[in-house]
Amino acid sequence: MASYDALFEDENDIFGGTPESKYWDIVKQVSPDIARDEFDSIIAKMAAMEQMLMEQHDEEELDKIIDRHIFANASTIETRKKSLYMEYAGRLIYKLSD
Incomplete structure (x- = not known):
């Protein structure tokens, strides 16, 4: 699993938005299938x-x-979520180039 920590130094400037917002921007650009x-x-x-x-x-x-783990590890979970958004956004972009 990739870690994209270096990309999150300025969360509001990452490619023009957060990993979550960029993922959803990309989802809007790909076909529904x-x-x-x-x-x-x-x-x-x-x-x-x-x-x-x-x-x-x-x-x-x-x-x-799971709820207790999320609560106790909120910071690392948030970082992992950002990495996953980037990973899945990359997968969508890759599918666009097929």
Whole structure:
């Protein structure tokens, strides 16, 4: 998994916006089929991770564990979200060039 920490030094100046805003700008530029396929791959990845974690914890407990982890690690989670937005934006851009 890539880390794009160096790009976040000035969050409001990254390519003219935040990683989140740039991702959504790019989604608006790709065909609905590409956006849908990429979103489906994100959901499939989440489903696989959730299934793996549910082998250790039941669903209700897992939700609580995740919420506590997000609360306790808000800064690192926020940085990871930005990296993921950049990664998925890059995947969309790559699909545009196909």
